[in-house]
Amino acid sequence: MATIRVMSEQLANKIAAGEVVERPASAVKELVENAIDAEARQISIEIHGSGCRSIRVVDNGVGMEEDDAILALERHATSKISSDADLAAIQTLGFRGEALPSLAAVSKFELTTRTRDSTAGTRISASAGVVKGVNECGCPPGTQVWVRDLFFNQPARRKFLKSEKTEFGQVVDTLTRLALGRPETHFSLRQKNRQIHDWPAAINLQQRLAQIFPKRSTQSWLAVSHRQGVLNFEGFLSPPELYRSDSRMLFLYVNGRPVWDRQLRFALLEAYRTLLPKGKYPLGVLFLELPAQQVDVNVHPTKAEVRFQDPRTLCATVTSAAQAALATMERQRWARPLVAGSGLRAAEALIQGKLAPLSPAGAAVSEPRIQTYEALDFPQRGFSTDEESRRPPEKLHQELGLLFGELNVIGQFHNTYILCEAPDGLILIDQHAAHERVFFEAFHKEAIEGQLSSQILMITETVELTAEESAWLEDSLPLFSKLGFRLEPFGSYTFVVRAVPAVVLRQEPLELLQELVAAGCKGAGSLGPETLLEKLLQSMACQVAIKAGQRLGREEIAALLQQLDGLDRCSTCPHGRPLWWKLTMGEVERMFGRA
Amino acid sequence: MELTIQRDDLLRGLQKSQSVAEKRSSMPVLSNVLLEAKEQQLHLTATNLEVSFTGSHEANVTKEGAVTIQARKFYEIVKELPFPELRITEKENQWVNISSGTTEYNLVGLPADEFPQVMKYEDVEWVQMEAPLLKEMIDKTIFAVSTEETRYNLSGIYFEKVETEDPVCLKLVATDGHRLSFIQKPLPEVTKFTFDKGIIIPRKGMLELSRLLEESEQVEVAFQENTAIFRQGESTLIMRLIDGDFPDYDTVIPKNCERVLEVDRSRFMEMLRRMSIISTDRYRGIRCKIHPEHMEIISNNPEIGDAREELSVTYQGEEMTIAFNPRYFMEILAVMTSKVISAKMIDESSACIIAGEEDEGFFSVVMPMRL
Numbered sequence: 001m002a003t004i005r006v007m008s009e010q011l012a013n014k015i016a017a018g019e020v021v022e023r024p025a026s027a028v029k030e031l032v033e034n035a036i037d038a039e040a041r042q043i044s045i046e047i048h049g050s051g052c053r054s055i056r057v058v059d060n061g062v063g064m065e066e067d068d069a070i071l072a073l074e075r076h077a078t079s080k081i082s083s084d085a086d087l088a089a090i091q092t093l094g095f096r097g098e099a100l101p102s103l104a105a106v107s108k109f110e111l112t113t114r115t116r117d118s119t120a121g122t123r124i125s126a127s128a129g130v131v132k133g134v135n136e137c138g139c140p141p142g143t144q145v146w147v148r149d150l151f152f153n154q155p156a157r158r159k160f161l162k163s164e165k166t167e168f169g170q171v172v173d174t175l176t177r178l179a180l181g182r183p184e185t186h187f188s189l190r191q192k193n194r195q196i197h198d199w200p201a202a203i204n205l206q207q208r209l210a211q212i213f214p215k216r217s218t219q220s221w222l223a224v225s226h227r228q229g230v231l232n233f234e235g236f237l238s239p240p241e242l243y244r245s246d247s248r249m250l251f252l253y254v255n256g257r258p259v260w261d262r263q264l265r266f267a268l269l270e271a272y273r274t275l276l277p278k279g280k281y282p283l284g285v286l287f288l289e290l291p292a293q294q295v296d297v298n299v300h301p302t303k304a305e306v307r308f309q310d311p312r313t314l315c316a317t318v319t320s321a322a323q324a325a326l327a328t329m330e331r332q333r334w335a336r337p338l339v340a341g342s343g344l345r346a347a348e349a350l351i352q353g354k355l356a357p358l359s360p361a362g363a364a365v366s367e368p369r370i371q372t373y374e375a376l377d378f379p380q381r382g383f384s385t386d387e388e389s390r391r392p393p394e395k396l397h398q399e400l401g402l403l404f405g406e407l408n409v410i411g412q413f414h415n416t417y418i419l420c421e422a423p424d425g426l427i428l429i430d431q432h433a434a435h436e437r438v439f440f441e442a443f444h445k446e447a448i449e450g451q452l453s454s455q456i457l458m459i460t461e462t463v464e465l466t467a468e469e470s471a472w473l474e475d476s477l478p479l480f481s482k483l484g485f486r487l488e489p490f491g492s493y494t495f496v497v498r499a500v501p502a503v504v505l506r507q508e509p510l511e512l513l514q515e516l517v518a519a520g521c522k523g524a525g526s527l528g529p530e531t532l533l534e535k536l537l538q539s540m541a542c543q544v545a546i547k548a549g550q551r552l553g554r555e556e557i558a559a560l561l562q563q564l565d566g567l568d569r570c571s572t573c574p575h576g577r578p579l580w581w582k583l584t585m586g587e588v589e590r591m592f593g594r595a
Numbered sequence: 596m597e598l599t600i601q602r603d604d605l606l607r608g609l610q611k612s613q614s615v616a617e618k619r620s621s622m623p624v625l626s627n628v629l630l631e632a633k634e635q636q637l638h639l640t641a642t643n644l645e646v647s648f649t650g651s652h653e654a655n656v657t658k659e660g661a662v663t664i665q666a667r668k669f670y671e672i673v674k675e676l677p678f679p680e681l682r683i684t685e686k687e688n689q690w691v692n693i694s695s696g697t698t699e700y701n702l703v704g705l706p707a708d709e710f711p712q713v714m715k716y717e718d719v720e721w722v723q724m725e726a727p728l729l730k731e732m733i734d735k736t737i738f739a740v741s742t743e744e745t746r747y748n749l750s751g752i753y754f755e756k757v758e759t760e761d762p763v764c765l766k767l768v769a770t771d772g773h774r775l776s777f778i779q780k781p782l783p784e785v786t787k788f789t790f791d792k793g794i795i796i797p798r799k800g801m802l803e804l805s806r807l808l809e810e811s812e813q814v815e816v817a818f819q820e821n822t823a824i825f826r827q828g829e830s831t832l833i834m835r836l837i838d839g840d841f842p843d844y845d846t847v848i849p850k851n852c853e854r855v856l857e858v859d860r861s862r863f864m865e866m867l868r869r870m871s872i873i874s875t876d877r878y879r880g881i882r883c884k885i886h887p888e889h890m891e892i893i894s895n896n897p898e899i900g901d902a903r904e905e906l907s908v909t910y911q912g913e914e915m916t917i918a919f920n921p922r923y924f925m926e927i928l929a930v931m932t933s934k935v936i937s938a939k940m941i942d943e944s945s946a947c948i949i950a951g952e953e954d955e956g957f958f959s960v961v962m963p964m965r966l
Contacts (some may be wrong), residue, residue: 442897442898445897446897449897451965453878453879453880453918453964453965453966454964454965454966455773455878455920455962455964456944456962456963456964456965457772457773457962458770458772458773458774458775458847458946458960458962459770459772459842459847484965486965499965502878502879502880502920502964503876503878504878508743508745508746511745563898566898
């Protein structure tokens with residue numbers, strides 16, 4: 001007896017739906033992508049609850065004729081590709097022909113559509129994948145898809161959905177990702193009758209960024225671009241003082257398609273190494289354009305993952321472009337605009353607040369969302385075609401003498417911060433963080449080129465460690481020799497110290513050694529030798545740097561500022577804490593009610 | 596308390612008390628100087644708890660008593676007073692009135708009983724020493740004292756009696772673990788020192804003593820339990836000894852150095868000064884390439900650039916390259932007087948001994964660096 005049978009189409013669709021439609025956000029993604037592919041200029045999304053109750057996506061795109069509309073509900077029916085060659089050169093977001101049938105299979109589904117040329121529209125309703133009716137109807141040109149009672153026939157799936165808040169948050173994230181990719185399209189998101197987001201058509205990415213992120217924080221973002229050969233990319237990255245605890249706000253696009261790619265993400269983070277605190281991620285948007293043949297998007301049903309032909313070169317290019325953007329920013333020294341607000345947390349909270357979809361007290365409700373985006377004082381750079389307005393920062397730096405060393409030093413505050421007067425505000429420099437960065441950069445250079453200079457001891461010392469530490473240290477001796485220690489195992493978890501880093505003049509070298517061993521040993525397993533060396537250098541720089549609370553003389557301050565000017569990176573300490581901050585004249589004047 | 600005193604007498608004592616009195620301290624009274632009027636004398640005392648200075652000066656005491664006032668201000672006032680004599684009167688609530696001619700000051704004081712008890716000494720055996728000799732010994736060792744707070748036993752100069760040799764000697768040794776300096780001078784009086792083998796005297800105390808010895812020919816020395824006392828005329832310095840064991844320095848002094856370099860001290864010094872302009876950071880080393888007839892010094896700093904210089908020398912041994920912290924060398928050369936100095940070495944990672952014929956009983960040991 002034949003036990004293997006071909007599945008019914010409904011069953012197959014339901015299974016496919018499992019891959020394509022995981023949750024309300026994936027339904028929104030598929031529908032909005034369809035709208036984008038239909039060249040819509042205006043897409044509005046209306047959600048009830050988390051989206052399980054109802055999702056309605058309305059666009060003003062090309063629409064469909066009746067026959068096409070019916071066919072669209074068939075699996076693997078698509079207008080987007082027709083041959084193998086098309087698959088290899090995909091320009092549209094969708095192409096698998098799975099979204100609509102999959103959605104229809106797991107919901108009560110209604111599709112209303114009309115092309116600009118036809119007089120009447122078509123309305124198709126379906127339930128659990130079975131077409132219930134096809135009617136002619138009156139409707140505006142474009143397409144409206146209404147998905148109700150998502151997963152009503154899949155109680156198991158429904159059970160695994162998270163809270164309404166989480167699911168809706170996912171919807172917002174999805175939409176943000178898509179909207180960033182299409183600045184020219186007007187997106188609006190409503191929940192029940194409340195307008196959550198309204199992002200009118202923007203003239204460029206900066207404008208879209210300003211709509212999505214608060215205006216104040218995007219002013220200081222860095223433009224990244226690369227145009228060479230077949231690989232082109234451009235985008236914006238957050239300055240080091242702006243970060244999040246997750247990488248959700250790092251948006252990557254490959255040929256217009258939002259992707260989630262670990263390597264690419266890592267390549268970006270690499271550029272931020274030692275600039276951000278541990279476990280923190282930058283924000284950013286990056287659009288990569290490369291020939292369709294060099295990237296395989298057909299890896300995953302939701303197309304979130306892609307494969308590159310040459311990921312190594314790609315990542316290296318992205319890293320160096322991001323590093324270049326950060327270096328350009330650093331060359332402006334204290335004159336670069338900081339993320340405004342009363343500190344990092346505030347800026348971070350601002351962004352999170354803006355994106356937290358369910359906070360009813362948010363500006364989304366209380367203020368009219370119609371803004372005049374022309375009025376935004378967005379710095380024209382990166383994407384700007386206006387060459388005049390893009391002054392090279394090096395030139396700027398030379399003209400104005402934008403160096404820390406040339407600032408007028410006011411004095412020391414709490415023996416911890418150096419206060420300086422800049423033409424546009426008061427600059428505070430964390431003396432420990434600054435000195436730490438100075439040492440770190442010097443050590444790093446020396447360690448890469450050879451080893452740190454080391455002072456041989458007159459009287460050798462011994463240091464006792466735990467069993468675990470001594471085993472680790474024995475394996476890491478070459479690394480410690482780079483740091484300037486000369487150590488020899490002496491049996492029973494003891495090491496003889498013959499030489500110590502010469503820089504450790506004022507501190508107890510054995511204490512430093514023990515601290516380095518303890519710090520290194522803890523997380524060593526997961527780190528590569530380079531990262532580990534960096535970590536050890538960080539600890540060492542921290543140990544030998546001027547401490548907070550240490551009184552500094554004028555000359556010491558001047559020397560420190562001068563050293564700072566010699567560095568490529570001077571925004572943060574090597575652990576990622578900010579090194580300087582500016583209280584702008586405007587902020588001070590507001591405090592005194594003068595503004 | 597009420598007295599009159601000669602301005603210049605008082606000024607001498609006050610000046611010496613300035614560096615002992617604490618500038619910034621968690622105990623405000625330590626920034627003050629204690630004035631005690633007793634038996635036609637005014638005793639001034641300043642202390643930082645580790646080192647105390649006392650100056651005793653003739654005065655016309657009409658009323659005995661004691662009070663403390665701010666050391667710095669008191670000194671500045673006395674220095675500017677117009678007449679050679681002044682009057683000090685204690686008023687109510689430790690207000691102190693200072694008057695000279697028509698000038699008058701009223702200063703806020705603190706009660707004398709808040710001032711810490713300075714170590715008392717009685718019936719100690721005073722030993723006479725030549726002040727210039729002791730000063731030379733201190734100056735030739737003090738620079739090597741460790742300034743690391745954690746290295747307690749290295750934070751002073753080690754005084755050691757050498758009674759086994761003939762003549763008996765006094766040895767002073769200091770080290771910070773990177774270099775060591777040593778001086779030994781014949782001194783018959785050491786047999787009278789009332790400590791067993793050796794004691795460690797804190798750096799701060801030695802610094803004060805060196806200053807005090809500048810103008811005198813003789814100094815009286817006494818030791819009592821954990822205290823060392825130095826008396827010179829009207830001034831007395833009392834210092835608490837460091838409670839710790841000085842390391843066994845003898846083992847680190849290399850015995851069989853076969854490579855011997857001889858060089859003109861002042862030319863070597865000038866050269867080091869030139870070369871270290873490049874190595875701004877205190878921890879940066881220089882490389883010495885030693886050839887039979889000349890020595891080449893190379894200094895480089897990735898942030899600034901590099902420098903090179905050659906100097907003719909006399910050298911016996913294999914050609915070698917050895918690296919040092921130039922600062923360590925310069926500090927040694929600065930205290931020496933010999934025209935030609937010798938550096939004896941074993942190899943590029945062992946200690947180097949520096950000595951000179953005219954610097955009798957003195958040598959210094961420097962550990963090289965690896966660059």
